[in-house]
Amino acid sequence: MGTLELKNVSMSYDTKKVLEQLNMTIHDGEFISILGPSGSGKSTIFHLIGGMLTPDEGAIFLNNKEITGKKGHISYMPQAPSLFPWRTVLENVLLIQEINGKKDKQLALDMLKKAGLADYAYAYPDDLSGGMKQRVSFVRALMSPMPLLCLDEPFGALDELTRLDMQKWLLSLWSMDKRTVLFITHNIEEALYLSDRIYILPSNPNDSLMEVTVPFPRPRADDLWLNEDFLEWKKDIYYKLKPSGMTAK
Template structure:
């Protein structure tokens, strides 16, 4: 499965409200992006979904079950790859499965090869570039048994060229496996290029102030960013972000 329902979530820190009655839904196999300025509460929302924090009010429903405040219900990929430096690429990829008591080494090797990392199975993370590390981290997230993957600005530390390369790679892998993805970014181009839908958060206290269904067919390539329709949607999103 992989459905997510956020029902009127609010969160405060030391009396300051960060999120106010956030509500949205993500369907199975969707790629939905949360877009908002820095400090708008995007990462806080992920921590709530992952059970690291509890909301002041509201609930989080995953696959029809109330998972508010419960951990281990999502697969999470942070801004940094968070690979264990003493484990090989293959061992890092299998980590999520190991924690759940099961491993599929053959599938892991197949996905590593498809990610263009064939021959690096026994390499340690220190031998990899930034983009290669992020590929390993994403494969680990895909192989984890949880039905929902949360990606928290995973490409923010990469240079522009590597970032564009990673966008196309991510979509090619995702289109084959169609896992449900909730993605966080403050990069408008990235949100438009990757997503099925985009939800815009206001500044604190954050609320969903706009929703855009992305009209561009898949597969997508980066020449899309130069089209008039792409620039038109970018202007639309920019207008909401400046409010």
């Protein structure tokens, strides 16, 4: 189970208010994206959920248990793959389990096979492309027993075609695992294609948090982003990201 709640969370850096009375609920098995302009607090939310920061006000709950300011309750995948170059792909994937005192080599090999990386289990990160490194990083995150997976713009540094392939791959692997996912992105199309719901952070923390329920059924079509309805939703969210905003559909 991986149900996450942020209740009346506020956070400031020095005198700059970043989050003001923020409320979010992410249900078990949901894929939720967070969109927002630079400086709106997207990464701050992850740092708060992960216990690296403690909010000025409010509380954070995972499965009805308060985790405010506590570490070790989520699995986190950063923007960069962060693989150790002296460890093989398999050794990198097993790292989280090593930290937790339990290794399942066969499970790791099975996960790498599902990720299309079976032939690279004993290769080193320098032998991999950017997209392959991201796959290794994601498999490592899935090897964690934590019920909540936080992905911080994992495809932002990839080229357009590689990113599209990675989005399809992520959905195919997630559909087998169905772990609760919280996904930060600045890309509207990516959020629409991947998510069940989208939270849109305002540029001004005093403005209201917006929420969009994505209407497209799963599994998502490969050419969904060419669909006229998809383009209309993209346009609508684009205007929501503007300070003036638009009303939700």
